[in-house]
Amino acid sequence: MTADVLLDVQELQVQFRTERGMVRAVDGLSYSVARGEAVAVVGESGSGKSVGARSLLGLLPKTASITGGQAIFDGNDLVGMPERAMRAIRGRRIGMVFQNAMEAMSPTITLERQLTEHLIWHGVCSKAEARERAIRALGEVGIPEPERRIRMYPFQLSGGMRQRAMIAMATAIEPDLLIADEPTTAVDVTVQRQILELLKAQKERGTGIIMITHDLGVARFFCDTAVVMYAGQVVERGPMAEFIECPAHPYARGLLGSTIDVGDRHRKLSVIPGSPVDVANRPSGCPFRTRCALADADRCTHAQSLESVSPGRVAACWRSHDHV
Amino acid sequence: MNLAVFAVRRVARLVLSLIAVSIIAFGLLQLAPGSFADISNLAAEESSTVTAEMQQRYGDEVPVWQQYLGFMKGALTWDMGPSYKYTGQNVEDIIATSFPVSATLAVVAVIIALCIAIPVGVFSALRQNTPWDYGSMFAVTIWHSLPPYLVGTFLMLLLSGTWHVLPSRGWSGPENMIMPVIALALGPAAVMTRYVRSSVLETLREEYVTAAFAKGGARRLVIRRYVLRNSLIPLVTVAGPVLANLMTGTVFIEWIFGIPGLGQYFTDAAASRDMPLLMGTTLFFAVILMVTNLVVDLLYGFLDPRIRATAGAR
Amino acid sequence: MTETDRIDPAERPGPPDSSEPAATAGAAQAQSQFRRAWTRFRRNKLALASLVILAALIVVAMIAPLIAPYGFEEPDYENTLAGPGTAGHLLGTDLLGRDLLSRLIYSLRTSFLVGFGAELAALLVAIVIGLMAGYRGGRAEQLLMAVTDVMFAFPTYLFAVLMVAVLGRSVGAVILAIAIASWVNMARLTRAQTLTLMQRDFVEAARAMGAPGVTIAVRYVLPNAVGPLLVAVSFGIPAAITAEAGLALLGLGVQPPTPSLGGMIQDGISYVTSYPNMLVWPAVMLAVVLLAFTWLGDGIRDAFDTTGTRR
Numbered sequence: 001m002t003a004d005v006l007l008d009v010q011e012l013q014v015q016f017r018t019e020r021g022m023v024r025a026v027d028g029l030s031y032s033v034a035r036g037e038a039v040a041v042v043g044e045s046g047s048g049k050s051v052g053a054r055s056l057l058g059l060l061p062k063t064a065s066i067t068g069g070q071a072i073f074d075g076n077d078l079v080g081m082p083e084r085a086m087r088a089i090r091g092r093r094i095g096m097v098f099q100n101a102m103e104a105m106s107p108t109i110t111l112e113r114q115l116t117e118h119l120i121w122h123g124v125c126s127k128a129e130a131r132e133r134a135i136r137a138l139g140e141v142g143i144p145e146p147e148r149r150i151r152m153y154p155f156q157l158s159g160g161m162r163q164r165a166m167i168a169m170a171t172a173i174e175p176d177l178l179i180a181d182e183p184t185t186a187v188d189v190t191v192q193r194q195i196l197e198l199l200k201a202q203k204e205r206g207t208g209i210i211m212i213t214h215d216l217g218v219a220r221f222f223c224d225t226a227v228v229m230y231a232g233q234v235v236e237r238g239p240m241a242e243f244i245e246c247p248a249h250p251y252a253r254g255l256l257g258s259t260i261d262v263g264d265r266h267r268k269l270s271v272i273p274g275s276p277v278d279v280a281n282r283p284s285g286c287p288f289r290t291r292c293a294l295a296d297a298d299r300c301t302h303a304q305s306l307e308s309v310s311p312g313r314v315a316a317c318w319r320s321h322d323h324v
Numbered sequence: 325m326n327l328a329v330f331a332v333r334r335v336a337r338l339v340l341s342l343i344a345v346s347i348i349a350f351g352l353l354q355l356a357p358g359s360f361a362d363i364s365n366l367a368a369e370e371s372s373t374v375t376a377e378m379q380q381r382y383g384d385e386v387p388v389w390q391q392y393l394g395f396m397k398g399a400l401t402w403d404m405g406p407s408y409k410y411t412g413q414n415v416e417d418i419i420a421t422s423f424p425v426s427a428t429l430a431v432v433a434v435i436i437a438l439c440i441a442i443p444v445g446v447f448s449a450l451r452q453n454t455p456w457d458y459g460s461m462f463a464v465t466i467w468h469s470l471p472p473y474l475v476g477t478f479l480m481l482l483l484s485g486t487w488h489v490l491p492s493r494g495w496s497g498p499e500n501m502i503m504p505v506i507a508l509a510l511g512p513a514a515v516m517t518r519y520v521r522s523s524v525l526e527t528l529r530e531e532y533v534t535a536a537f538a539k540g541g542a543r544r545l546v547i548r549r550y551v552l553r554n555s556l557i558p559l560v561t562v563a564g565p566v567l568a569n570l571m572t573g574t575v576f577i578e579w580i581f582g583i584p585g586l587g588q589y590f591t592d593a594a595a596s597r598d599m600p601l602l603m604g605t606t607l608f609f610a611v612i613l614m615v616t617n618l619v620v621d622l623l624y625g626f627l628d629p630r631i632r633a634t635a636g637a638r
Numbered sequence: 639m640t641e642t643d644r645i646d647p648a649e650r651p652g653p654p655d656s657s658e659p660a661a662t663a664g665a666a667q668a669q670s671q672f673r674r675a676w677t678r679f680r681r682n683k684l685a686l687a688s689l690v691i692l693a694a695l696i697v698v699a700m701i702a703p704l705i706a707p708y709g710f711e712e713p714d715y716e717n718t719l720a721g722p723g724t725a726g727h728l729l730g731t732d733l734l735g736r737d738l739l740s741r742l743i744y745s746l747r748t749s750f751l752v753g754f755g756a757e758l759a760a761l762l763v764a765i766v767i768g769l770m771a772g773y774r775g776g777r778a779e780q781l782l783m784a785v786t787d788v789m790f791a792f793p794t795y796l797f798a799v800l801m802v803a804v805l806g807r808s809v810g811a812v813i814l815a816i817a818i819a820s821w822v823n824m825a826r827l828t829r830a831q832t833l834t835l836m837q838r839d840f841v842e843a844a845r846a847m848g849a850p851g852v853t854i855a856v857r858y859v860l861p862n863a864v865g866p867l868l869v870a871v872s873f874g875i876p877a878a879i880t881a882e883a884g885l886a887l888l889g890l891g892v893q894p895p896t897p898s899l900g901g902m903i904q905d906g907i908s909y910v911t912s913y914p915n916m917l918v919w920p921a922v923m924l925a926v927v928l929l930a931f932t933w934l935g936d937g938i939r940d941a942f943d944t945t946g947t948r949r
Contacts, residue, residue, distance in 0.1 A: 353803070594802070
């Protein structure tokens with residue numbers, strides 16, 4: 001690991017208190033993000049990818065709690081950090097981009113206020129200067145006439161513009177790390193492309209990015225590292241290029257097989273059979289064995305640990321060496 | 325929809341409803357024993373001029389539809405003729421002097437209700453499923469089940485009957501207002517507390533609240549700027565039912581506390597079959613209720629930028 | 639009127655059992671819905687206690703002449719304005735020396751008579767018009783909509799006051815006045831229920847088999863709408879009792895000397911500073927009745943509420 005590592009997450013565990021008892025939504029999540037690095041956390045809905053990211057900033061509902069692990073950000077552990085210290089990091093050092101700007105921006109507050117207020121909260125600059133910076137940020141994300149549009153309410157913008165404004169909201173303050181939680185899921189394809197370009201530009205400026213997505217096509221666009229999650233556990237982690245070339249874990253292969261690749265029209269799309277397991281009723285051993293074509297009754301009922309498959313790559317499947 | 329079209333439609337519906345209410349009320353009172361011009365209730369001797377005016381307006385020889393049109397014309401020109409019971413006073417004068425009394429009661433009650441509902445509702449929502457939440461929701465159920473006149477009765481029993489700290493009846497000073505406004509306020513307060521609580525709970529689950537926390541907002545500030553603003557604007561929509569509730573409430577409250585408001589005259593008119601006064605107060609109540617509902621709709625549009633933009637700018 | 643508004647008109651009982659013949663499915667479904675509701679209701683201690691208290695009070699009201707120590711008009715000139723515990727007068731007497739306990743018991747009679755009577759009358763009208771509006775549409779629907787529009791323009795209670803001014807002050811007239819003022823919401827509820835139930839398989843099946851409209855409405859739709867209607871009635875009865883007492887308080891209720899809680903409160907208010915005893919008992923009794931109905935209604939609503947949400 002280099003000195004440039006911004007965030008180092010180790011064995012993170014998150015539990016939810018439910019009527020049926022405690023449920024492990026995230027069970028041993030590890031990865032690290034360096035400056036200028038983009039890490040894609042990939043998985044189906046319910047895999048714990050979003051919970052894992054939100055838990056870093058302490059943004060989980062009251063029923064959830066981090067029960068283990070650590071997340072060292074700039075030398076300090078985010079897990080168990082006092083509220084006041086955490087608040088200084090939220091929005092200032094670590095920004096967040098949400099899935100749907102319509103829901104993530106208050107309908108009754110103008111863009112100006114929503115784009116500038118945290119600059120003032122964090123004491124970054126004066127109100128007038130914050131306005132200047134917000135206008136500049138809006139311009140940078142490609143919103144025409146930012147001086148006029150900044151006075152509008154979110155609902156007065158088009159969907160694509162709104163999504164870009166939300167990115168401006170997170171980036172105007174120039175955070176060190178950006179968590180993007182499915183930022184392209186709620187928008188159409190042309191806007192998707194714009195959003196990805198914007199995030200890529202952020203990365204090139206040296207911002208670390210955690211990209212949470214279910215879509216490997218989105219993840220591979222600019223991310224350097226892939227972290228594949230299934231049922232709250234990491235099943236594979238490694239450099240994106242190698243991962244796309246030959247995924248080691250059967251689930252990751254299935255995920256890649258079901259991704260639409262615009263460049264390759266001839267490839268057949270496949271589907272992972274069955275539906276994601278409910279983390280509340282996780283099967284013993286490998287959680288994926290109930291849907292896995294390669295499942296072996298003897299080997300897969302034992303827990304699979306992350307084993308190195310090649311330098312910098314790990315996977316949690318006893319057969320992963322067969323594929324690399 | 326265009327704002328002008330919207331306004332015209334609303335006003336047209338308002339006028340139609342008013343005409344319907346006036347016809348129904350007038351029709352009902354025609355069915356009542358004793359006619360509009362029945363002056364047997366008149367106790368005064370000096371009433372010869374009044375009688376003449378009565379006969380002219382509502383006499384037996386005047387056809388019913390002419391009586392109705394005559395009354396409506398009077399209502400529109402603010403000249404509804406004399407009252408039977410309060411001899412020497414015209415209906416419009418009675419309304420003009422008694423309405424401010426009722427309005428004062430209602431406005432103070434609404435302010436008190438808001439002062440109870442917003443803090444209690446917000447606090448209950450923020451402390452959901454704690455003893456505080458259960459306790460205040462239990463209290464709200466009790467306030468809500470008891471009509472204002474019963475709350476007023478208990479207040480009177482306690483403060484006038486037992487501790488003798490407040491006068492039980494009358495309308496001579498601020499001390500006469502305390503019990504009536506509390507009695508009036510508790511019902512609306514209960515309705516609004518429930519509304520605020522569920523509205524805040526709903527807003528707290530919104531993504532934009534998480535987003536505001538993710539920007540580093542302090543809890544207090546996020547709650548004020550994001551949660552309260554978005555959950556309290558819809559509170560305006562309960563103003564209609566609350567107003568109807570208050571209007572009913574003032575009738576009973578004015579009666580038990582002996583306050584000379586519009587409700588008192590309405591009751592008196594009903595009891596003594598003072599038809600012109602009953603007709604006048606009834607119509608006035610209906611106008612107030614409908615106009616307030618209209619104002620509430622417009623106010624909501626003004627407060628919520630989404631509605632403001634769709635109704636106005638485009 | 640606000641109580642019934644809150645009830646979800648689209649309440650859905652469990653899915654219909656398609657293996658059963660359509661002819662019995664409607665009835666069976668309604669039955670199982672009741673059994674489940676009762677199981678849930680029994681667990682609510684506050685609602686159960688309220689039910690017991692109300693049942694006891696209703697029995698007391700029904701057998702009033704047997705248990706009331708005196709007649710409601712029977713004066714005792716030796717003991718006027720007697721305090722509670724005076725020999726022979728457990729709760730004391732009023733201005734004319736009439737026994738307060740006896741008057742209270744007879745007042746309950748008036749309250750329940752008017753409360754149940756007005757609600758029953760309103761319910762009958764509401765079911766007929768609501769079913770017709772929901773099932774047939776047409777005239778009944780237009781009438782309902784027009785009446786609703788006008789009723790929203792005027793508070794219900796004030797309408798009842800107006801009705802009493804027209805109809806007079808006999809028990810029947812008061813019942814009628816309150817019923818006329820309160821049937822609209824229930825009719826709207828019945829209509830909404832009918833519209834939802836019409837979409838259900840067992841109604842469609844009955845229709846496909848050519849059952850006449852009235853049969854479908856009464857045999858299939860109505861039994862399944864009973865739950866929400868029962869909830870509405872459980873809130874409607876205390877509303878009618880409140881209205882009766884309120885009218886009596888204004889001197890527009892049931893004609894004296896028939897005692898009413900509202901009338902007793904009105905008498906008591908005049909003497910509140912000198913002799914609060916006259917006011918305490920009717921006020922407390924009315925509060926007990928209304929609160930018991932509220933908790934009972936809450937219990938019934940929660941029992942029929944399949945989503946399990948509490949307000």
